[in-house]
Amino acid sequence: METRKEQKERRRQEIIYAALELFVSKGYAATKVTDIAKRVNMSTGLLFHYFESKEKLYEELVRMGLEGTAYPAGQACEHAIDFFIQFTTQLFVYMQQQPVMAKMFVLMAEAQRNEGTPAHIREIAMQVNTIEQFVPIVEWGQREGTIRDGDPKVISNAFWCSIQGIAERYATNQEIDLPQAEWLVDIVRKK
Amino acid sequence: METRKEQKERRRQEIIYAALELFVSKGYAATKVTDIAKRVNMSTGLLFHYFESKEKLYEELVRMGLEGTAYPAGQACEHAIDFFIQFTTQLFVYMQQQPVMAKMFVLMAEAQRNEGTPAHIREIAMQVNTIEQFVPIVEWGQREGTIRDGDPKVISNAFWCSIQGIAERYATNQEIDLPQAEWLVDIVRKK
DNA sequence: CGGTTCATCGAAAAAATATTCAATGAACTA
DNA sequence: TAGTTCATTGAATATTTTTTCGATGAACCG
Numbered sequence: 001m002e003t004r005k006e007q008k009e010r011r012r013q014e015i016i017y018a019a020l021e022l023f024v025s026k027g028y029a030a031t032k033v034t035d036i037a038k039r040v041n042m043s044t045g046l047l048f049h050y051f052e053s054k055e056k057l058y059e060e061l062v063r064m065g066l067e068g069t070a071y072p073a074g075q076a077c078e079h080a081i082d083f084f085i086q087f088t089t090q091l092f093v094y095m096q097q098q099p100v101m102a103k104m105f106v107l108m109a110e111a112q113r114n115e116g117t118p119a120h121i122r123e124i125a126m127q128v129n130t131i132e133q134f135v136p137i138v139e140w141g142q143r144e145g146t147i148r149d150g151d152p153k154v155i156s157n158a159f160w161c162s163i164q165g166i167a168e169r170y171a172t173n174q175e176i177d178l179p180q181a182e183w184l185v186d187i188v189r190k191k
Numbered sequence: 192m193e194t195r196k197e198q199k200e201r202r203r204q205e206i207i208y209a210a211l212e213l214f215v216s217k218g219y220a221a222t223k224v225t226d227i228a229k230r231v232n233m234s235t236g237l238l239f240h241y242f243e244s245k246e247k248l249y250e251e252l253v254r255m256g257l258e259g260t261a262y263p264a265g266q267a268c269e270h271a272i273d274f275f276i277q278f279t280t281q282l283f284v285y286m287q288q289q290p291v292m293a294k295m296f297v298l299m300a301e302a303q304r305n306e307g308t309p310a311h312i313r314e315i316a317m318q319v320n321t322i323e324q325f326v327p328i329v330e331w332g333q334r335e336g337t338i339r340d341g342d343p344k345v346i347s348n349a350f351w352c353s354i355q356g357i358a359e360r361y362a363t364n365q366e367i368d369l370p371q372a373e374w375l376v377d378i379v380r381k382k
Numbered sequence: 383c384g385g386t387t388c389a390t391c392g393a394a395a396a397a398a399t400a401t402t403c404a405a406t407g408a409a410c411t412a
Numbered sequence: 413t414a415g416t417t418c419a420t421t422g423a424a425t426a427t428t429t430t431t432t433c434g435a436t437g438a439a440c441c442g
Contacts, residue, residue: 030220030307116221158370165356
């Protein structure tokens with residue numbers, strides 16, 4: 001049997017998950033708390049027993065996204081380009097195996113980009129700054145000759161935005177398969 | 192001097208443009224009609240003299256986006272891959288020269304993807320189906336050997352989502368330059 | 383010029399949405 | 413078992429947002 005505390009925690013998770021799905025598919029502003037409540041089969045009022053407000057619920061999701069973000073570290077790779085391959089492959093595997101992950105990914109990107117995001121939540125989301133993270137790796141690859149020439153920031157940006165564009169679609173519609181990681185890595189690879 | 196009719200038309204355009212900017216930066220649902228009115232310095236009430244409702248305004252934008260969409264046609268190119276290069280180059284030039292274009296691009300993508308979009312508007316937006324448009328060109332390139340092997344739809348999707356990811360960022364933040372068209376075309380190019 | 387149209391505003395009404403609350407009964411605790 | 417806690421609901425309230433409306437004066441038209 002499930003203790004009351006456990007049950008409460010489970011219910012909380014259900015809400016969080018439902019909110020994640022809705023925020024990603026319709027956006028935070030367009031999602032009504034009644035939508036969330038409906039999806040987990042509870043009265044709207046009860047949702048406020050679990051979360052102080054719609055905004056707090058959003059904040060919690062973004063915090064979870066921040067916690068769960070793995071920062072890229074390339075030590076294990078011989079070449080910079082291998083790092084990109086590993087990273088992308090890994091990301092795509094996760095996205096396929098754990099749809100939640102893909103959704104969280106998109107939620108964070110949304111929270112960062114969207115100017116409608118409440119300021120304090122946006123700040124939290126902004127702590128994940130992947131483009132910057134990739135810059136030194138691009139520079140390393142350029143010294144090596146495995147990554148194409150050009151402004152490292154622009155290259156890093158091109159790669160990352162592409163990943164995001166793909167994740168964004170995949171998160172809400174798995175009809176079309178994810179591409180091969182190599183295809184995307186070719187954005188940065190030197191020929 | 193400006194006739195009254197001209198002035199009205201100009202004002203209408205101002206509203207449309209302000210709405211475009213806001214819908215793209217905050218999303219349709221998060222944008223209040225007062226935000227739009229404020230941006231063009233008019234009372235909220237007056238906005239309804241120009242547009243029947245917020246939703247109709249959105250609809251008009253999406254219709255404009257549909258009208259303005261140029262369908263890709265590859266006849267002029269010798270190889271399929273050249274078509275991708277031309278297309279991407281051209282798109283990026285437009286996006287740089289006419290920020291409105293980049294924004295419209297993002298608006299349409301949003302309207303298509305977002306499940307919160309009013310059904311009849313979504314339908315209009317859906318008429319732009321670029322992924323399908325690219326499939327025959329990918330197939331042509333595969334026969335030729337200029338485009339990599341794999342499911343044409345998956346390839347087309349990868350390319351298109353990448354473009355969109357980049358446009359999405361560029362539309363709201365021009366700090367980072369657009370990448371070289373060739374970098375992106377390397378997603379589909381056969382080595 | 384005199385009458386009509388219409389862009390404009392600000393305030394009021396309507397509609398949608400978020401949040402609170404009192405009541406209930408089932409689960410827990412002693 | 414008796415008393416307490418607390419998950420739950422549905423309805424009431426608060427808040428936000430959209431939309432309507434009457435009044436005003438400036439532009440237009442004959």
